[in-house]
Amino acid sequence: MESNAPDTVLQEKLSFDNFRKEILKDYRAVCESREASLLGRREVLTGKAKFGIFGDGKEVAQVAMAKFFKPGDFRAGYYRDQTFMFASGLSTVEQFFSQLYADPDINNDPFSAGRQMNSHFATKFVDENGDWLDLVNSKNVSSDMAPTAGQMPRALGLAYASKFFRKYDASDDFKHLTNNGNEVCFCTIGEASTSEGHFWETLNAAGVLQVPLAVFIWDDGYGISVPKQYQTIKASISTAMQGFQKEDNTNGINIYKLKGWDYAGMCEILEPAIQNIRDTHIPALFHVDEVTQPQGHSTSGSHERYKEYERLLWEKEWDCLKQMKEWIIANTLADGDELYEIEMGAKQFVKQSRINAWAKYIDPIKKQVKKTTALLQKIKYDTSIQDISKELATNHEPLRKDVIKAISTALLKSTNSPAFIELKNYYDELMNENREIFNSHLYNEGPKSTLHISEIKPTYNEDAPVINGYEVLNRYFNKLFESNNKVVAFGEDLGMIGDVNQGFSGLQNKFGNNRIFDTGIRELSIMGQGIGMALRGLRPIAEIQYLDYLLYGLQPLSDDAATTHYRTKGQQSVPLIVRTRGHRLEGIWHSGSPMGMILGSLRGMYICVPRNMVQAAGMYNTLLQGNDPALMIECLNGYRLKEKLPSNLIEYTVPLGIPEIIKEGTDITMVTYGSITRIVQEAAEILEKLYISCEIIDVQTLLPFDREHKIVASLKKTSRIIFIDEDVPGGAAAFMYNRVMEEQGGYRWVDVAPRTLTGKDHRPSYGSDGDYFSKPNVEDIIMTAKEMMEE
Ligand SMILES: Cc1ncc(C[n+]2csc(CCOP(=O)(O)OP(=O)(O)O)c2C)c(N)n1
Numbered sequence: 108m109e110s111n112a113p114d115t116v117l118q119e120k121l122s123f124d125n126f127r128k129e130i131l132k133d134y135r136a137v138c139e140s141r142e143a144s145l146l147g148r149r150e151v152l153t154g155k156a157k158f159g160i161f162g163d164g165k166e167v168a169q170v171a172m173a174k175f176f177k178p179g180d181f182r183a184g185y186y187r188d189q190t191f192m193f194a195s196g197l198s199t200v201e202q203f204f205s206q207l208y209a210d211p212d213i214n215n216d217p218f219s220a221g222r223q224m225n226s227h228f229a230t231k232f233v234d235e236n237g238d239w240l241d242l243v244n245s246k247n248v249s250s251d252m253a254p255t256a257g258q259m260p261r262a263l264g265l266a267y268a269s270k271f272f273r274k275y276d277a278s279d280d281f282k283h284l285t286n287n288g289n290e291v292c293f294c295t296i297g298e299a300s301t302s303e304g305h306f307w308e309t310l311n312a313a314g315v316l317q318v319p320l321a322v323f324i325w326d327d328g329y330g331i332s333v334p335k336q337y338q339t340i341k342a343s344i345s346t347a348m349q350g351f352q353k354e355d356n357t358n359g360i361n362i363y364k365l366k367g368w369d370y371a372g373m374c375e376i377l378e379p380a381i382q383n384i385r386d387t388h389i390p391a392l393f394h395v396d397e398v399t400q401p402q403g404h405s406t407s408g409s410h411e412r413y414k415e416y417e418r419l420l421w422e423k424e425w426d427c428l429k430q431m432k433e434w435i436i437a438n439t440l441a442d443g444d445e446l447y448e449i450e451m452g453a454k455q456f457v458k459q460s461r462i463n464a465w466a467k468y469i470d471p472i473k474k475q476v477k478k479t480t481a482l483l484q485k486i487k488y489d490t491s492i493q494d495i496s497k498e499l500a501t502n503h504e505p506l507r508k509d510v511i512k513a514i515s516t517a518l519l520k521s522t523n524s525p526a527f528i529e530l531k532n533y534y535d536e537l538m539n540e541n542r543e544i545f546n547s548h549l550y551n552e553g554p555k556s557t558l559h560i561s562e563i564k565p566t567y568n569e570d571a572p573v574i575n576g577y578e579v580l581n582r583y584f585n586k587l588f589e590s591n592n593k594v595v596a597f598g599e600d601l602g603m604i605g606d607v608n609q610g611f612s613g614l615q616n617k618f619g620n621n622r623i624f625d626t627g628i629r630e631l632s633i634m635g636q637g638i639g640m641a642l643r644g645l646r647p648i649a650e651i652q653y654l655d656y657l658l659y660g661l662q663p664l665s666d667d668a669a670t671t672h673y674r675t676k677g678q679q680s681v682p683l684i685v686r687t688r689g690h691r692l693e694g695i696w697h698s699g700s701p702m703g704m705i706l707g708s709l710r711g712m713y714i715c716v717p718r719n720m721v722q723a724a725g726m727y728n729t730l731l732q733g734n735d736p737a738l739m740i741e742c743l744n745g746y747r748l749k750e751k752l753p754s755n756l757i758e759y760t761v762p763l764g765i766p767e768i769i770k771e772g773t774d775i776t777m778v779t780y781g782s783i784t785r786i787v788q789e790a791a792e793i794l795e796k797l798y799i800s801c802e803i804i805d806v807q808t809l810l811p812f813d814r815e816h817k818i819v820a821s822l823k824k825t826s827r828i829i830f831i832d833e834d835v836p837g838g839a840a841a842f843m844y845n846r847v848m849e850e851q852g853g854y855r856w857v858d859v860a861p862r863t864l865t866g867k868d869h870r871p872s873y874g875s876d877g878d879y880f881s882k883p884n885v886e887d888i889i890m891t892a893k894e895m896m897e898e
Contacts, residue, residue, distance in 0.1 A: 156225070157209070158224055183293075204461045223251070265292040268639060275621055299329065305662075320390040327398040363392065507537075551677070557713060558811065565759040568754045583724040601626075637649030673711055688742070695870040703835065763808045772825070783831060831864045866881060
């Protein structure tokens with residue numbers, strides 16, 4: 108015993124030294140983060156950056172949280188988490204400033220390449236070829252976004268994927284995606300944003316599903332200016348949520364209350380709590396209260412306008428940096444001098460980081476300015492151009508647009524002189540560069556671009572059965588699930604009964620409820636579940652039961668799925684397929700076709716509108732080979748129509764953006780899609796008997812739209828064109844009209860006024876008569892065609 112004593116003492120000393128070191132490292136991190144907030148705000152107020160939102164007041168809680176964030180874990184958070192990012196080694200202070208300046212160089216702002224406001228972080232999930240990186244050995248951050256609580260639905264999916272992987276008899280294919288489902292999704296949200304339905308829906312689903320989700324609420328008492336008394340029952344989110352608390356033999360979530368200035372207290376609670384989530388997949392909520400916001404909400408205003416004097420005093424006293432410092436001194440871990448040195452070091456470091464970031468941001472623009480002024484000076488004889496040159500040269504903080512404006516203004520005076528030609532060439536070069544910087548990567552552009560998938564036609568055996576549309580899909584999904592172990596499908600009534608139209612009938616029994624399953628009625632978080640799973644490298648098919656209910660799930664699709672690839676400049680992809688059914692059946696909420704709304708809100712997704720189930724299956728095959736998100740709208744009235752079953756069910760593809768001419772004709776081009784195609788076909792048969800020959804084009808996908816300009820080719824032949832769909836006037840038919848007339852130059856080939864024929868302004872009325880008088884019908888089409896022929 109005795110002989111061991113010196114060792115024990117030494118070990119204790121070592122572990123004390125390490126402990127002390129760790130704490131001082133954390134203290135330095137919180138000081139650096141605070142400096143970054145203070146300096147960041149100054150950069151906005153002096154005009155170098157446009158807007159700033161900072162994490163001051165949340166520093167200590169976030170270094171505590173970062174301690175338990177391990178490789179393989181995911182974060183779905185919001186704009187307050189700079190300290191967490193610094194402490195996790197996922198952002199440098201310099202990168203933080205680069206994003207503040209909107210530096211478009213991805214090496215400088217690795218989160219968004221200048222596309223997002225500051226503190227909207229992300230890490231890279233996919234490589235340049237669109238293949239998933241090793242996410243098991245990296246700390247992973249899904250891309251932040253501004254809509255409050257918008258991160259919640261995605262967080263559910265990121266956590267759910269761990270559950271899926273743990274239950275799955277994981278094959279080698281998933282080695283880089285999971286370590287037996289041990290990954291926790293850390294989710295952060297402000298206390299005011301918990302008022303959003305997103306929060307409640309997500310936590311309810313997490314509690315039902317039992318997924319490894321750790322939700323941190325930074326409670327600083329206000330949502331901008333509105334205090335929590337106006338936000339939350341009993342002004343306390345953890346109190347309001349008591350009914351969610353997991354008990355013995357129930358599901359639910361564990362709820363903890365922490366104080367945001369209490370470094371030691373937080374670490375003590377978090378260590379076992381996070382381990383418990385990892386081990387058991389029981390979700391937890393950490394209500395981090397008594398958090399401050401020393402600089403107010405953002406650079407858009409000051410908090411003195413809405414915080415009482417007493418509150419401001421309280422915030423000063425309970426500032427987490429002050430409290431941490433006092434705790435360190437009280438526990439004799441360091442004295443005031445040592446801490447002062449750390450504070451000064453942090454100040455200096457942040458100052459230098461800011462200077463570096465600014466230099467990296469401004470240098471390329473200054474190079475453009477230099478080259479532009481040199482080119483302008485070659486046009487010596489024109490004094491007004493020399494003025495433009497001087498103005499540009501003396502601009503201390505030029506923007507890329509200032510360069511383009513200067514060149515454009517000079518080019519207004521363009522002659523054929525070599526100097527102007529050189530200037531124009533440089534202008535073209537810069538415009539290409541700017542397009543790449545600001546407009547690229549809406550969709551995958553590399554090998555995983557869905558647009559690279561070319562057509563493989565369906566083949567048919569001689570004795571090919573003619574079966575119901577839903578049976579075509581059922582056989583297709585059966586083959587798909589046999590052949591692709593990354594595909595998962597879920598939604599309301601999709602598991603046990605195999606969806607409301609039996610596309611998945613019997614398949615849960617065969618493939619198990621880990622791959623095909625029912626969900627609660629919660630469209631918003633079904634979408635989020637799909638988004639999160641797709642981000643983790645799976646191929647989810649998430650169902651919205653009827654197209655009319657897409658509205659409930661639209662926000663995460665529009666704000667999150669559709670923008671992810673763009674806002675990370677290609678570093679994250681969401682290969683989610685949203686499956687739904689619509690266009691035409693019965694009544695106000697079961698026959699909607701709100702395609703204009705979809706087209707306006709889902710740029711960044713592909714929109715498939717197959718006319719039957721054979722085409723739909725071919726489109727699924729195409730989509731599953733690319734990495735982009737898509738919406739598949741099956742025809743609600745098409746499941747019981749007979750179709751011939753292809754023999755190459757999982758091989759044939761319907762390429763996106765390639766319309767199909769389903770009937771050739773010479774007099775009128777009829778452009779349409781989806782359910783109404785059959786009505787157009789019926790009308791065309793009658794018109795044929797009246798000697799009016801219709802060419803019917805099924806566009807097949809609205810996004811992308813007619814990539815080969817097949818429609819204008821048809822119009823050249825017929826000189827008459829009509830766009831027919833079931834949307835409201837000015838919706839998708841107007842979209843198609845615009846594309847053909849403007850983009851394809853169709854106006855040059857029309858002999859009579861082109862038309863759109865659409866549903867009425869209102870939702871479709873119930874019953875067969877309601878349908879007939881609300882949506883375009885055979886007679887409408889015949890009358891319009893005759894009118895056009897007589898015009
Ligand atoms: C859907 C939506 N509504 C409103 C806003 C504007 N907004 C931005 S932050 C914010 C307050 C959020 O407060 P809280 O959740 O407490 O987080 P904090 O900013 O205090 O950290 C509001 C209303 C928004 N970004 N998104």
